[in-house]
Amino acid sequence: MTDLDIAEVALRAGVPASTLRFYEERGLIAPSGRRGLRRQYDPGVLERLALIALGRTAGFSLDEIARMFAPDGRTRIDREMLASKAAELDRTIHELGALRDSLRHAAACPAPRKRVPRRP
Structure with missing residues (x-):
């Protein structure tokens, strides 16, 4: 599957692009590259964003959510x-x-x- 640009990810995840940039700054997500000035993301980022949204809804802080992901991007359950x-x-x-x-x-x-x- 081809990479998605930031606007498409924002639309599919139901969050503003500014939230994606913020999550990127916090190390929760990472772009796969750029096409021109636009960030590109692997489609798997949508699953990760869904897990982040679930964590936020459950009341976890972003730091707690970040600890739920291993450095290689896989989830680790605490x-x-x-x-x-x-x-x-x-x-x-x-x-x-x-x-x-x-x-x-x-x-x-x-x-x-x-x-x-x-x-x-």
Whole structure:
């Protein structure tokens, strides 16, 4: 398959070209070369960008995501880091559930509403 230019990668990955350049600066992706002034990428970069997007959605920092890739570009799974993130998400889900329940309770509370006098 032929290389893709930066505009095509941006379109297919659903990110602006500036994000691709930023990821390149951070060492998350690398162009395969240039055609004129335009960066060219191997089509495999789309899979890598999908993994980066998944990591970002899960709440991983770019540094944490970078550690998930070996120097040769292959993924390396840090199962301890994944388990830690899953536990963090469990805590967040629990906290959000408690907040949701509190809001529902307050909304359904039969206590009379008190008007707070306005200050002059």
